Amino acid sequence: MRLRFTHATEFARHYERYLPFAVAVLLIPMGLLLIGPAPVLGVFVALLGLAGTAVGIHDLTQTQHALMRNYPLSSRMRYLLEHFRPEIRQYFVEDDHAETPFSREQRAVVYRRSKGIEGVRPFGTLCNVYSDGYEWLNHSMATTHLPDQDFRIRVGGPDCTRPYDSSVVNISGMSYGALSPNAIEALNRAAKAGGFAHTTGEGSISRYHRMGGDLVWQIGSGYFGCRDADGGFSAERFTEAAADEAVKMIEIKLSQGAKPGHGGILPGPKVTTAIAEARGVPVGVDCISPSSHSAFSTPRGLCSFIARLREMSGGKPVGIKMCVGHPWEWFALAKAFRETGIAPDFITVDGGEGGTGAAPVEFADHKGAPLRDGLMLVHNTLVGLGIRDRIKLVASAKIVTAFDICRISALGADGVNMARGFMFAIGCIQAQACHTGKCPTGITTQDPDRYRALVVPDKAVRAARFHAATMHALKEACESSGLRHPDQFTPHHLMIRTGPREVRSAASLYDWLQPGELVSGAVAHPAFAKYWHRAQVDSFAMTA
Missing domain, CATH: 3.20.20.70 (Aldolase class I)
Structure with a gap:
């Protein structure tokens, strides 16, 4: 009994990479059986199984990608995640100050200023002011009051x-x-x-x-x-x-x-x-x-x-x-x-x-x-x-x-x-x-x-507004x-x-x-x- 169990375990380990492909094949008869009691669901399951089987057969027979040949269907998930990795990292993983190459905070500042949205921050800085490399500008007790921002x-x-x-x-x-x-x-x-x-x-x-x-x-x-x-x-x-x-x-x-x-x-x-x-x-x-x-x-x-x-x-x-x-x-x-x-x-x-x-x-x-x-x-x-x-x-x-x-x-x-x-x-x-x-x-x-979707008058206003808001912030930095x-x-x-x-x-x-x-x-x-x-x-x- 122990010998049979060991052989079964080894068999499972060896062939588990084909499990998604096997599931796709099994979906075909399952869908056909469901057509009688549930026609819409049955057709959907059968078609899903046919599509998965076709992709799996292609993966098994192609010769360009060893990973896809060894892991039919399941390797596709790896390529899918790799394709969307930059977006996943940018929107869900990286913090507000990770510059890869521009941080979310840097981008947000530009977006807010170009749209004319208030750019103040509540509750204090998110920066670690005691970390190595942190920089700041000294302010003055004798501030200036400048008439304009057109430096x-x-x-x-x-x-x-x-x-x-x-x-x-x-x-x-x-x-x-x-x-x-x-x-x-x-x-x-x-x-x-x-x-x-x-x-x-x-x-x-x-x-x-x-x-x-x-x-x-x-x-x-x-x-x-x-x-x-x-x-x-x-x-x-x-x-x-x-x-x-x-x-x-x-x-x-x-x-x-x-x-x-x-x-x-x-x-x-x-x-x-x-x-x-x-x-x-x-x-x-x-x-x-x-x-x-x-x-x-x-x-x-x-x-x-x-x-x-x-x-x-x-x-x-x-x-x-x-x-x-x-x-x-x-x-x-x-x-x-x-x-x-x-x-x-x-x-x-x-x-x-x-x-x-x-x-x-x-x-x-x-x-x-x-x-x-x-x-x-x-x-x-x-x-x-x-x-x-x-x-x-x-x-x-x-x-x-x-x-x-x-x-x-x-x-x-x-x-x-x-x-x-x-x-x-x-x-x-x-x-x-x-x-x-x-x-x-x-x-x-x-x-x-693609570029016709970029509406010139609106974007021109935004770019000019971003410049003006940046110059205003620069004026305040000089005054302080x-x-x-x-x-x-x-x-x-x-x-x-x-x-x-x-x-x-x-x-x-x-x-x-x-x-x-x-x-x-x-x-x-x-x-x-x-x-x-x-x-x-x-x-x-x-x-x-």
């Missing part, structure tokens, strides 16, 4: 004849091609209504960017909108496009750590007629950005290119956008700025935290310096060279709230660009389907059936700290908990260079001590 910065160095008074909060570069036409149009209409700027992304100026909003024309290595037949830079086409009154500034995109070049278009799709119109690329071909610029190859060459674009645009501000990579390459650029006397009017520092488009996991997770580290290196370098006052610094990466703006301002930024914050404002739900072309909200897709403008935040205002009984300001926690320190002599800062003297203005390579 501006003047962008334009000594060689710029047409400076631009920019809002401190603008829309970051998101190309038409990565975003749908309705999304681009809504953002540009919001920029017009709110009096802030809309960066085009490297995909150039499309018809959907021409809704009256101020534009920052971004030029990548593909030279879209100003390219010749061979894909090189065309001075004639640039001059023609830069003359547009909507174009307030020009931004040369050098690198973005989180995403290799796809021309600001989702990988895979061919160029459509509307995209071709904006970019000057033939219809039906792949749209790929080269890995580097062909108009220059050295730091000195970049300076000449900046001066050339500034002249051809009629004196408009010209800047660069980059994610900090090799420190000696950035140092080479900075040395070239000082040696040639030609510097960008602004530098947009992008963070390696990732952008709005799709990227390989290796790039998204492990390429490029995070925003704070990159920004502080750039800020320190310009201060150390004594040229910080002529170049505005714009921070761009995972910035959503007024605290984010104040914090990054304390670390050296003059203004910020937001991408995903404005995407949330027009309806993004962080489905993370941007790379599939099947965005459920119609924002990151070229499928008309006793300041009159966000650019008055310093590292002394930002406090960071480094242990259960230790708190330090950013001023004491990080190394900061003094004005002109790089010119006058040796620097103790480890990055400069190691790489500064190995950078050269005529090459991006590090000297021996």
Whole structure:
């Protein structure tokens, strides 16, 4: 008896993986027997059994998936749960502060402000204020009372004849091609209504960017909108496009750590007629950005290119956008700025935290310096060279709230660009389907059936309302700290908990260079001590 029981147990263990398939097979005769006393139920059970049996037979006979072959039918549950895992985690598992990549709290703030809903919180903070890394801004007993919230910065160095008074909060570069036409149009209409700027992304100026909003024309290595037949830079086409009154500034995109070049278009799709119109690329071909610029190859060459674009645009501000990579390459650029006397009017520092488009996991997770580290290196370098006052610094990466703006301002930024914050404002739900072309909200897709559901006037109002509410919160943050403008935040205002009984300001926690320190002599800062003297203005390579 014990032997038989053991054999039965082993048999059950061996064949239990076929149990769901066996149940499906048994449902067929059970359904047929039920047709007499309960016709509707019997037909339903029989059909359910037939469908399950058919799927089970397919699983047993297919040769692509070993799991499905060993576990017919039951393995389907695994694939189903895996498919819905991101949604299950986002809506039921993760806490309000888990940034994957944006937390529920961050998204909720944008949604509330874009809809004009009160954003106050009852009963105190949900943050653990005694955990390592917790940050806060010191407030003042001598508060200020500001007349308005329209904080501006003047962008334009000594060689710029047409400076631009920019809002401190603008829309970051998101190309038409990565975003749908309705999304681009809504953002540009919001920029017009709110009096802030809309960066085009490297995909150039499309018809959907021409809704009256101020534009920052971004030029990548593909030279879209100003390219010749061979894909090189065309001075004639640039001059023609830069003359547009909507174009307030020009931004040369050098690198973005989180995403290799796809021309600001989702990988895979061919160029459509509307995209071709904006970019000057033939219809039906792949749209790929080269890995580097062909108009220059050295730091000195970049300076000449900046001066050339500034002249051809009629004196408009010209800047660069980059994610900090090799420190000696950035140092080479900075040395070239000082040696040639030609510097960008602004530098947009992008963070390696990732952008709005799709990227390989290796790039998204492990390429490029995070925003704070990159920004502080750039800020320190310009201060150390004594040229910080002529170049505005714009921070761009995972910035959503007024605290984010104040914090990054304390670390050296003059203004910020937001991408995903404005995407949330027009309806993004962080489905993370941007790379599939099947965005459920119609924002990151070229499928008309999907993006037509995105109602432009309503979304434009929401984006403009989000900007206004953020600026109002920024105004209150400045007033409570006793300041009159966000650019008055310093590292002394930002406090960071480094242990259960230790708190330090950013001023004491990080190394900061003094004005002109790089010119006058040796620097103790480890990055400069190691790489500064190995950078050269005529090459991006590090000297021996």
